[in-house]
Amino acid sequence: MQSITAPHPISRRSLLGGLAASSALAMLHPFSARxxxxxxxxxxxxxxxxxxxxxxxxxxxxxxxxxxxxxxxxxxxxxxxxxxxxxxxxxxxxxxxxxxxxxxxxxxxxxxxxxxxxxxxxxxxxxxxxxxxxxxxxxxxxxxxxxxxxxxxxxxxxxxxxxxxxxxxxxxxxxxxxxxxxxxxxxxxxxxxxxxxxxxxxxxxxxxxxxxxxxxxxxxxxxxxxxxxxxxxxxxxxxxxxxxxxxxxxxxxxxxxxxxxxxxxxxxxxxxxxxxxxxxxxxxxxxxxxxxxxxxxxxxxxxxxxxxxxxxxxxxxxxxxxxxxxxxxxxxxxxxxxxxxxxxxxxxxxxxxxxxxxxxxxxxxxxxxxxxxxxLAYVRTPVGKTSAPLYSYFALVADDPSVQIVSQAQIWYIRDMLKDTEHKDLPVLSAAAPFKAGGRGGADYYTDVPAGDIAIKNVADLYLYPNTVQAVVIDGDQVRNWLEMSAGIFNQVAPGSVDAELINAGFPSYNFDVIDGVTYEIDLTQPAKFDKDGNLVSAAATRIQNLQFDGKPIDPTQRFVVVTNNYRAGGGGNFPDIASDKVIFVAPDTNRDVIVRYIVEQGTINPSADANWKFVRLKDTSVVFDSSPKARQFLSQVKAVAIEDAGESAEGFARFRIKL
The missing domain is CATH 3.60.21.10 (Metallo-dependent phosphatases)
Incomplete structure (x- = not known):
């Protein structure tokens, strides 16, 4: 093809003005006009x-x-x-x-x-x-x-x-x-x-x-x-x-x-x-x-x-x-x-x-x-069942069923996708975050799907965004830093504090990744290692404690497949060392579609959280956080942490207390 040179000087502003769509008579493109x-x-x-x-x-x-x-x-x-x-x-x-x-x-x-x-x-x-x-x-x-x-x-x-x-x-x-x-x-x-x-x-x-x-x-x-x-x-x-x-x-x-x-x-x-x-x-x-x-x-x-x-x-x-x-x-x-x-x-x-x-x-x-x-009739018809309710009322303070089911589906999917590849023998972890977790969305902005029939449209409650599945390969140290970044959602808490504010309101919930396949504890007395933009602010901080894989301390050099979404794998959220150069699999499927397929195949899903993470215990220390008033009905179902009602909060939220 010949080199491309314009025969008439046309400014981009005048060109785009001429290109503007109109319900009235359309303006000819300059190439047609001239x-x-x-x-x-x-x-x-x-x-x-x-x-x-x-x-x-x-x-x-x-x-x-x-x-x-x-x-x-x-x-x-x-x-x-x-x-x-x-x-x-x-x-x-x-x-x-x-x-x-x-x-x-x-x-x-x-x-x-x-x-x-x-x-x-x-x-x-x-x-x-x-x-x-x-x-x-x-x-x-x-x-x-x-x-x-x-x-x-x-x-x-x-x-x-x-x-x-x-x-x-x-x-x-x-x-x-x-x-x-x-x-x-x-x-x-x-x-x-x-x-x-x-x-x-x-x-x-x-x-x-x-x-x-x-x-x-x-x-x-x-x-x-x-x-x-x-x-x-x-x-x-x-x-x-x-x-x-x-x-x-x-x-x-x-x-x-x-x-x-x-x-x-x-x-x-x-x-x-x-x-x-x-x-x-x-x-x-x-x-x-x-x-x-x-x-x-x-x-x-x-x-x-x-x-x-x-x-x-x-x-x-x-x-x-x-x-x-x-x-x-x-x-x-x-x-x-x-x-x-x-x-x-x-x-x-x-x-x-x-x-x-x-x-x-x-x-x-x-x-x-x-x-x-x-x-419309199809999406309103059940495609499976859930043996337990799916809710995100406590997703920021305890392992959570709405996040758990996403990870179960992602792990199920990626194992099948990688079974005939060079990565087939690597252990698989899953990173997933709560998308509907109150905050600026208000006191009703939570996932809430009751036990029983689950329809395709309910998947929107589980996974808001049309992301696609991707997987990265990283080592044990990078898994730890991924979790350190996620733990930045919590404020630092002094031992002996009474009703300290737990959640850093400036940290988006969609960057609070829970990684399934490992177990760990979060020490709130430590400062955050990274700020909300991924900048290293406290190199010596170690909020992530007792990080284990397969019941043993994680090997810093061991390689893991971590399945996530295209946003995170491509560098979204500025997580340390997580970028497109670590990606080993780019799926043709959205995370939503994977969840639907998983539900269809399983028939009845069991989304009960497995409590793979928790806070380090602190004597005579309590923290408070806000959630929906509807959360009260699920207090007894939360594992690994004792949550109690602490009254009302502002803007329609309810306040809850954790005695660490």
Whole structure:
């Protein structure tokens, strides 16, 4: 591709002003407005990682959600098309699984030949030009996936999914789908003249599907390295007359240097000669955006990946990805002479409030209405039972059932995921934190699921955030420091104190990780080793006492797998030594989905806390903390610490006392 230089000076401010969506007459993009004769504006619109989110609805919380939904994204597509004289609409994969509607179709309604899946019905309304596969398309098996794909009114392409073993080279692979399509289209130039153009679209899926979905794919399919497949097929597309080649990369924006079978291969993929633009996804982020500042091979300001126009359109319909290309006709060939990229959101945040920026597209809602209503009935139906209540009223002061069940599910999941890897023999620990623990959320902001039937929507009470599972490998010393960081939630208490305030209100509860698989005590007389931002403030402090694994003092050099979420494993909370360089497993599944699967498999879960941590006893010392008045009914169930009612507190809270 030719180097990208703008033929007209366009400031980013004036450009974004011209790009603003409007329910009234759309303003032409500057490329359409200013294109000369023999120049044409081509807009590439992308959805990615929809995960069956047609409606703006949170099925776990059983309530509307203005941050998601293809029906919302769709409502701006017509206006966005009107901003450009020429456009194509593509989907970048992961549309088939990821919320309860997907599970309802797969596990309850089923897919017979000729059935139409609600996500495909919704996408057919919008007139997609092409799509590719994501890793979650395989979660329900190949037969299910192909039954769904048969209903699409647009081609689905994938250049690196093979039937069985890999051939000697990619061009000889027996593929399940076409590796690419070439669309024969007409484009209008700046003088209003129509010209023929051939737009090539090629798709890729992460080769890690062979690990993540081995039970569905082993012996039936294989996946070739993304870059190697592209190196084989992109020249072939050019040989067949593609003027412009766009890569549909269900792969994140990761490292610049090529390595075989990268999961996040979009930077080396974009560098391949012959690719003109790339739409990305998989990572559930938006590009251009602040998360990609400083990435090697990425120009976040210009929206370039390896010098090529690129975009990542968020997830669950949160954004519409846009790449605008200004093309120039040179003889009989087209070349890109300028570009802009944008991930256009469907909502904005004002402080903690979500403000919807668009409405729903009625015909998209109508396409999935029946299945939406059936899904609501599904999530409200029990999927298992809990033998004990799940509550977080005492999650900050004692081992807790709402955290316990998360760890049980995470350990169950990661052991299965790692059973055939080099890490299979390492001991597995789990880190989980209470998300609903009062504080600024108020006296009702606690998990409370009674014993008995448990429905899918109850999982939202257990796990608020749509995090994904990740695992790190660390040593015993790093496990200790992880716990030292967590213990920063407690104020230092002098021996002999009476009713000292226990909780540091400035320390967020979601950073109070409990690590299951070890036992330990917390000495409140010690100062915190780390502050709430992860800074070392007292190097000699040792709040964590009697830390044991398998009944023995932990070996500082022993290696452990610790399963957690993508936020923590990626450095969220600034825990010492915990960052992406320690990550050994990145799951394709959310923590919520893992909990649901665990409940379904177990039938009846036993979430009783095992009291693997407690406070060091202090003579004649007491501390107080606040919780909901509803906590009083569970006082007798708390193990390892004696809690008593200490009266009322401010703002609707109840006060409780622990005699250490």
């Amino acid at each position: 294109a000369a004769a023999n120049q044409a504006h081509l807009r590439i619109m992308e959805t990615t990682d929809l995960h069956v989110h047609v409606f703006p609805y949170d099925y776990y919380g059983d309530k509307p959600n203005d941050t998601v939904g293809l029906a919302r994204t769709a409502s701006i597509i017509d206006a966005i098309r009107a901003e450009a004289t020429n456009s194509v609409l593509v989907d970048n994969g992961d549309f088939l699984q990821g919320n309860p509607m997907g599970d309802y179709i797969a596990y309850k309604r089923g897919m017979k030949e000729g059935d139409l899946h609600p996500i495909i019905a919704a996408m057919n309304v919008l007139g997609y030009d092409c799509g590719t596969l994501g890793n979650h398309e395989f979660n329900y098996g190949l037969d299910f996936m192909f039954n769904v794909l048969n209903g699409a009114n647009f081609p689905i392409v994938c250049a690196n999914l093979t039937r069985g073993a890999l051939a000697a080279n990619a061009r000889e692979d027996a593929l399940f789908l076409k590796p690419y399509v070439i669309l024969d289209r007409k484009v209008k130039d700046g003088a209003g003249q129509e010209h023929a153009i051939r737009i090539g679209l090629i798709g890729f899926v992460p080769p890690q599907i062979m690990t993540w979905d081995a039970k569905n794919l082993e012996g039936k399919a294989n996946a070739r390295d993304i870059v190697k497949a592209a190196e084989a097929f992109v020249p072939q597309m050019r040989e067949e007359g593609a003027d412009i080649v766009v890569a549909l990369s269900h792969s994140g924006i990761g490292q610049q240097d090529y390595a075989e079978n990268l999961e996040n291969a979009s930077v080396p993929l974009a560098a391949i000669d012959g690719i003109d633009a790339i739409v990305t996804g998989h990572s559930h982020l938006d590009f251009p955006g602040p998360k990609f500042e400083g990435f090697a091979g990425v120009d976040n300001t210009k929206g370039l990946i390896s010098g090529k126009p690129g975009v990542m359109g968020g997830f669950w319909g949160s954004h519409l990805g846009l790449i605008d290309l200004l093309l120039e006709r040179d003889g009989t060939a087209w070349r890109v002479i300028s570009s802009t990229s944008e991930a256009r959101p469907i909502y904005r945040r004002e402080e903690k409030k979500v403000i919807a920026q668009v409405g729903d597209k009625a015909d998209v809602l109508a396409a999935a209405q029946k299945d939406h209503e059936a899904t």
